[in-house]
Amino acid sequence: MEVWIMERFGVIATIALLTGAAAFAGDAPTLDGFAARIVQLKTYEPGQSQALLNELQRTAVELAKDPAGRANVAEALAALLQDDKATSAARQFACRQLQCVGTEAQIPLLAGLLAHAELGDLARGALECLPGDAALKALRGAAGTLKGAPRIGAVNSLGIRRDPAAVKLLEGLLSENDAQTNAAALTALGRIGTPEAAAALLNATATGSGRAVLHDAQLRCAERLAEGGDNETAAKIYRTIGSSDRPIAWRLSALAGLVRIDGEKATPMVLEALDSNDACSQALAMRLARQLPGAQMTAALVQRLAKLDANGQVLLLEVLAERGDNAAAEPVRRQAEAGDDAVRSAAFRALVRLASADAVPWLTQRAAAEKGSVQQAARECLAKLTAAGVDEKLTELAAQGEGASRIESIRALGSRKATQSAAIVLKQSEDAHDGVRSAAFQALAVLAGPEQYAALIERVKALAATDSSAAEAALLATAARIANPGDRTAPVRSALQDAVPPVRMALLRVLGSLGGADSLAAIREHLAHADASVKDAAIRALAGTTEASAAPDLLGLAQKAESQVHRVLALRGYLRLAAATEDGARRLKMLDELLPIATTPDLKKMLLGGLGDVQDAGALQMAVRFLDDADVKTEAGMAVLKIGAALVKKDRAAVSTAAAALIEKAPDTAMKDRAKELLAQTERGGRGGKPAPNPDHKRSEEVKAEKAKQAPHGFKLVSYIDCGPETSDGIKDGPALRLAAGESYIWDDAAHVAPARFGSVAYDNAQVVFDATGLNPRKQYRLGFSWWDYDHDDRAGSVWAATGQGQRETRLLARTALPSQAGRHEKPAEKTLDLPRELQADGRMRISFRKEDGANVVVSEVWLYESEAEGTAPTNTQAAAPAQEPQPIAAQPTNPNAEARVLILTGLEYPGHKWKETAPALAELLRKDTRLEIRVVEDPAFLASPDLKKFGAIVMNYMNWEKPDPGEAARTNLKEAVAGGTGLVLVHFACGAFQGWPEFVKIAGRVWNPRLRGHDPFGQFTVDIAKADHPIVKGLAAFETTDELYTCLEGETPIEVLAKATSKIDRKDYPMVFVLQYGKGRVFHNVLGHDVKAIVHPPVAELYRRGTAWAAGLSPVK
Structure with missing residues (x-):
């Protein structure tokens, strides 16, 4: 192979081979460089680094974008595939790449390898991926001449390619005395899905396990035909299966298919299935009945309603509801009147879509008379009934109905938010019947508007002597719908004039809930009222206010109120206002003003009890002051622990000081241990540490430019986070990284040992998590990161990747000890890991750095590289592998x-x-x-x-x-x-x-x-x-x-x-x-x-x- 490559691509390959240099170091891959690296691949063995494989694969795809380049790349791969001196792993790699970049020129070579023990499946996969009839012809030849697994593989590929020219060949294979060949041929015919394939499948027979394969193939063929518009042939298959003695699962699938293409014509078969004693048949028939319109189907379903058991009736009622045919309303109503509770509830739910407004009187009667789940279903029916005129009918019954039915009418109007009925419902709030009044006020909380506000105030006044709580709730809910605060409070203040004590009490409660300066002024006027009950109501209203200006009044009451109850209420109200004050100096001043009133053990305990709810460093310092007070040492310690736990992430310094004081002064061992635990939580960062500073944009941009230059060939930088100062980075509407779990920290004296970016970290006691979003499912991503154990010598971590919501997860890096500066004077480590593409199908991925050992897990930087080219989907053989x-x-x-x-x-x-x-x-x-x-x-x-x-x-x-x-x-x-x-x-x-x-x-x-x-x-x-x-x-x-x-x-x-x-x-x-x-x-x-x-x-x-x-x-x- 080496000689062929030298002759074909010249001296550049020789130089690359001799030097071992990466021929792809430039900006763009070259054909000569590819040839040189192919030579190096000749000795590749499993277990060696896959860097060369990955680089060749990416380069092959890039070069193959050009037709001439594709031909040359494929030729080089074919030469490696034919080289007997190349390792088996190298030849397998070449064959696998031909699946992506092969051409017709390699078809004879690939066809000759189909029977090869190691390369046969890969060669078949390459032929399967090559478009055009030449590859199909080769596969047909293999299916006709080879034996055993190679022939079965070729048959499978013909099915996947849906080759219509293979039908006659495949039909002939059905007569072979080999069950696996028969099964493969049947499956392939089903995938091809032409009328000729359908005829072959309908004529085919099978025994034993082959029957299931035949049935599946026939169904798949029918689906293919229907997709292509040949409903007539598809229906023929479905009817053949449906009328046979085949297992129920296939007959039901055929029925479903027939409904999809024949629609209403399939009604008789659906009804036949509905009448079956088979539970699966009944369930499918009901599902299909939803899709079939028409009065005939409705009548048939209603006729069968009484014949079914309770489960069947519930399912059928759901079907009737979904169909929405009002002709079923009366039979369904009868079903709701008596029988099994589950069935009756289902009937009421069905009536939501089926009943007319004429059913409202009957529904209110049922809602009043029933109990439990059936009553709830009847009420929901009234609340959701979709027919026209329902609100009008309910309003009429609310005004003129009788007894419990009237109550249900009013309740339903509220549930339906029928605001046009507010005036009628308001009238019912004057009724002598407690139940009617209660229902009316509950409904008015939803229905009443500004027009009913004054009348509701009058209702509160009228009921104040007995129980006005329901009226007050309705009034406050209505006030929330009035935009102008003055329009809310002025009518209530006006009503206070000359009001008797019970009315004053009720209206003061309302003003306390309404809030605002006007309300507060009215409340203040009653703090010294001669009537003790009115005075109590005013103090309680003041204690519940959110008005900051009430703080001096509450402080005075906390110190001087005659009643212990009132002092406690005032103190709690004051502390709540202090906790809500955003100005830190003002909040601390408010807390300091409490000290003069804490003159007795009871007052001190009262103060400390309220102080625990204030998440503020000033409150923490105040609690620490009381640790020296023997009367309240325990209460002070509890306050320190409670406030400290709330502040530990916000103000570690303050919590650390307080915890240390409590360790020294705790009244018992248990509290001392809790204080030690609190102190430990503040000591996560080690020496010279503090919360991370604001982002250093200049430093970050410089590092990003450096990382971009270091991007692997074919990749680009899309995100970089300097952990600590930064928590997110990325491309708008594209790939991005965001810190999802972890705290920021900096070792401020680490900069004399390593660049500052390594000294700022994201950390956590268990795991630091980053969300990667905007990922392209067809692109490859690489995660880069740096970590460092600056202040300890025991940290170890692992790295994991998961789908966006964590359903699937894989480990990217096993337990690894971090480089330690404190113990071994090691520098920070940078690593790059490939992210598994199968986890990013939805464009998201979750990346976790987990603590395996040591105080916590730390990460200094994370960055993300994205491939410039899109990849290809897995082959069928890969997708099918378990x-x-x-x-x-x-x-x-x-x-x-x-x-x-x-x-x-x-x-x-x-x-x-x-x-x-x-x-x-x-x-x-x-x-x-x-x-x-x-x-x-x-x-x-x-x-x-x-x-x-x-x-x-x-x-x-x-x-x-x-x-x-x-x-x-x-x-x-x-x-x-x-x-x-x-x-x-x-x-x-x-x-x-x-x-x-x-x-x-x-x-x-x-x-x-x-x-x-x-x-x-x-x-x-x-x-x-x-x-x-x-x-x-x-x-x-x-x-x-x-x-x-x-x-x-x-x-x-x-x-x-x-x-x-x-x-x-x-x-x-x-x-x-x-x-x-x-x-x-x-x-x-x-x-x-x-x-x-x-x-x-x-x-x-x-x-x-x-x-x-x-x-x-x-x-x-x-």
């Missing part, structure tokens, strides 16, 4: 003391089961058993990974609802893992995974049978312990839970039932928790846990903790 490492939902702490590793497998579920919420809840509750190390993977394909057998137990929070299971390899691997001793925990609907796999029944003990009734209506029931001596449930008692009581499990495998529940529908007992042995593996099956609340319910959570430990081979109870 994950080899768990992809966590959130950060996953390691547990070095763990006795067993537990994998939570999730990522797919029935839509009603929210795995993104339940999986983290499971992980959190299981981590409470410190013997377990928990890992979460949200890719079911991980079941095929050899790493599966490295776990002590697998927790399956997974059900492949309308998706295929992960495949034969995954099933076999799971079976072997459990049989070999790995424990298995099945969570709730995991019993429905792997439909159609007979062995799963033996592994799980009991599985979901969709033909059986699914479960009782979601609600409360009792779980009884069935085998009290089993270690998992030993000591546990029967408990109540709100969940789904499963009645749909089936199987003949011997199981040991630990807990059971009795159905409220058929009064039969059903297993809720059971265990069994499969080979050497323990299986714990718990069908409880429909949602997060059900899973974290203490007795259920305890069952999962114990059951998982038992499945992992540990004692259930720690």
Whole structure:
């Protein structure tokens, strides 16, 4: 190869080869430089640095933008691919690059490699990526002549390319006596999706596991045809499948497809499915009925309403509501009048869209008469009813209705915010009936406006002698809708004139809440009122004011009020005003003015009790003064701790001084220990430190220019943060970095050892987090950073990257000791790491620097490089490969003391089961058993990974609802893992995974049978312990839970039932928790846990903790 390259590209390559120089050091890559580096790649072996690979890959893409350049690059790669002296790794690299930059000239070479043991798949991938018929012809030739895996690969590629010319060839392969070839041909025909492919698939037959492949291929073919506008052929396939004896899942998929293309014509088939005894058929039929308009469908649905069980009725009522056909209103109303509470509630919810205004009188009667959830549903119906004329009907009933129905009418007007009814509702606030008045005032809090304000004041006055609280609340809510403060307070002050004491008390309360100088003046006038009750109301109103000018009045009352209660109220009010004062000097002066009044132990305690709520250095200093006072030493210490905890991040110096004083003077050991802990929080930064200064823009720009020059070839600098002074930087509407978690600090004496930028840091006791946003999913990014252990000799950290919301995470840098100036006189370290592109699909990434050892974690600088070129999406073979490492939902702490590793497998579920919420809840509750190390993977394909057998137990929070299971390899691997001793925990609907796999029944003990009734209506029931001596449930008692009581499990495998529940529908007992042995593996099956609340319910959570430990081979109870 070297001779060929020298002849083709000349002396430049020779020079580069001899010197080993980077031929891409210039601004633009060259073809000669590429050729020279290709020569160097010849001896590459796995495990060596990948820098050369990465550089060649980027350069190949850049050069290939030009057609001539692409041809030359492809020619060089082809030469390496043919070189027998090149290492296998080098040849694989060349073949992989041809997938991106290959041309027709390489097709013969690639076709000749299709049967190669190491290069065959890569060569096929390159052919698959090459456009045009020549590559397809090569693949067709391979599919017709090769045998075994190479032929199957070629068939798969023809399907992926949707090659219509391959149909006849593929149809011929269906007669081969090889199941894998048959399956590949069927799948490819389905992907091609032409009428000819459809004919071949309809004529095809299959047995055993091949039937499922055939059914899938036929459905996929129909989808392709429909996408292309050939509805007639697609419908033919769907009807063929739907009328066959195939498994229910495929027939239902066919029905759904038929509805998409035939619309109303599919009504009879949907109704037939609705009449089925099969739960899945009924559920799908109801979903499809939403999409089919027309009176015929409405009538048919209503006719079937009475024939269904409670669950079916609830679902069907939701369908009728979504359809919105008013013809269903009367039957739905009858359904709401009697029967199961869940069904009646669903009927009321449906009436929101179905009922007319004529139903309002009946709805108010039901809302008044019903109880519990049904009453709530009826009230919500009134509040949300969409028909015309509802507000008018409710207003009429509010004025003229009778009894409880009238109350419900008024309540509904408030819920509907029907402001036009405010005058009528105001009139009802004068009613003699307490319930009517209460409802009216609650509604007026929403409905009343300036027009009703004066009348509401009169209502407060009229009720002051009894109970005016509801009227006062309505008045204050209305005042909030009046723009001018004077218009709020003037009518209330006017009403105070000549008012009797009860009225004065009520109006003073209102003025205290309204605030403002006018209100304060009126309150002051009553502080010395002759009537004790009025005086009390005035003092309480003053104590609750937010007016700063009230401080002298409150201070005087705190010192001289006759009542201890009033002194306490005044002091608290004064302290609240002091805490709200923004001027620090003024705030300190206000606090100092309190000292003269603290003359007795009781007054001092009162002062210190209020002082603890003031987050101010002056308050902290005042509390410290009282540490020498024996009467209140404990109270003073508590105040110091409380204020110090609130100020520790704002004013470390003040807190440090106060904590040191408390350590010296604390009245007991416990308080001294707390003071030491507080002091430790102030000592994070070490010697010579202080909070970081303002940003040094000149220094930052100079460093950015330097970093830009240092950018790797093909990359540019897009963000730089000088940690400490800066917290964010980036390009507008483009890539940016922002400090999301961490504090700023500076070692101000570090500048004599290293440049100043290394001495300012972001730090935290656990992790410093940066959010990267505005990322281009098709570009590559590199993270740069510097760190330094200036003042200690023990810091170590790691670096992690996660998706924007933390669902998936990967470690970029393992535990690494920071260079230490204090211990080893080392200089700061700068590092650059590649960021994984698969984590930035949504344009965001979270980067975390985590403490592995030492006082805390520190980072001096972070910066971000972006590739100038966009990359290509992963190939199909790459995308289909099972994950080899768990992809966590959130950060996953390691547990070095763990006795067993537990994998939570999730990522797919029935839509009603929210795995993104339940999986983290499971992980959190299981981590409470410190013997377990928990890992979460949200890719079911991980079941095929050899790493599966490295776990002590697998927790399956997974059900492949309308998706295929992960495949034969995954099933076999799971079976072997459990049989070999790995424990298995099945969570709730995991019993429905792997439909159609007979062995799963033996592994799980009991599985979901969709033909059986699914479960009782979601609600409360009792779980009884069935085998009290089993270690998992030993000591546990029967408990109540709100969940789904499963009645749909089936199987003949011997199981040991630990807990059971009795159905409220058929009064039969059903297993809720059971265990069994499969080979050497323990299986714990718990069908409880429909949602997060059900899973974290203490007795259920305890069952999962114990059951998982038992499945992992540990004692259930720690």
